[in-house]
Amino acid sequence: MKINSLLIPLLAIVLFSCKEKKEPVKNEATQPSVADTVVAAPPQEIKTDSVTIKEPEHIKSEEAETKDTVISYQFAFNKFPSKNYKFVKKAKLDFSNDEGVYNFRTRIKDAYAAGTPDFASYYITVIFGCGTSCIMGMMMDVRDGKIYGLPLGEETSCMFAEDRAIFDLNSRLFIASICKESPEDENVYYHAFVWNEEKKDFEKVEEKDIK
Template sequence: MKFRGILPLLFTVIGLASACKNKTSTTDSNPPKADRTEMDIVVADTVKPVPVESPVSDTSNESSSKVLDSIDFKKYQTEAPVSSGKAAIDWQSYPEAKTFKTRITEGYKNEAVDFAGHYVSVVFGCGAGCVLGFMVDVRDGKIYALPLGEENSCFFMEDAALMVPDSRLFISAVCKEAAESEKRYYKAYLWDEEQKSFGKIAESEFVKP
């Protein structure tokens, strides 16, 4: 009788010990996985990309600098650019410009006068080798189209839309006959403040000897 009473108790103890062992083994070999979403958030918040300098951009900047140095902007110098105060944009002065209303509004708001003493230019791409743009007069908010677009682009374009804040000279495009060519040719215009229009100008009139 005594032996029969001990056996059930013994089996119970053995069962409990086995269960504890299995539980410990399962916990050790399969640790709980962290929530992937939380891990991604931590990585996104703590890991920042390291900027890498590109030798290509350095070469491009050097080339642009040489082009600017070869152009006589001072020959067509205007008064010093306006540094404060901007009139509201007059959309009625150029209704077609409303197609690019967001671009023009943001550019005019954030940029300083960068052409002919009174104008803020807004230039943007319109496809491969194509550039469009407008300028806004800070004195009255009137909009004018810049001489850009397909008719003022070229296949081997080295630069485009070159200007300085105190000159009436606008370089629409700096071109080459071929990619490996050293010789450049220009598509350029001169702003007439009285007529409020651009007129073509020969490169012999502004390229430094």
């Protein structure tokens, strides 16, 4: 009986001491979760700032600059009218009048098949690049399929072009380019031509004649 009476207090002391040792372990286990929460917060804030603030401001500024640089010019297309023509159908393309034209046959065929007259009543135009600051083009007569070169290329190109290849369905006037000597220059000069339907050729015209 004396032994049992001594064992009971000893067991109580051992159990109490074990309980005290386990409690600090629980506290230590909870600490990593607090640290994880603190580390995860900053990336969410950075991601929000970069998407909602910086990118839209950058895009809006570019759109504003593009709109400010658009310049319009008025030309006297009605001074050089072409005859009224009711377009019905297209003749078959004729590549026999110029050997150089045949080198661009794919571009010409595609434009002719998809297009309708857009210059001087009878002609469907096609324009494409030919190098830095250079464009060239052809026009196809829907009445007989004959192909003619537009007054474009190196001779009418310029490094600082405000606009190029301006024309109208009901006019024979063709503005090849509007040029500047430098980007800062306020003055412009023109390469302008009028299509002579009888001679089948473009003739140079002066600035005073096109405005």
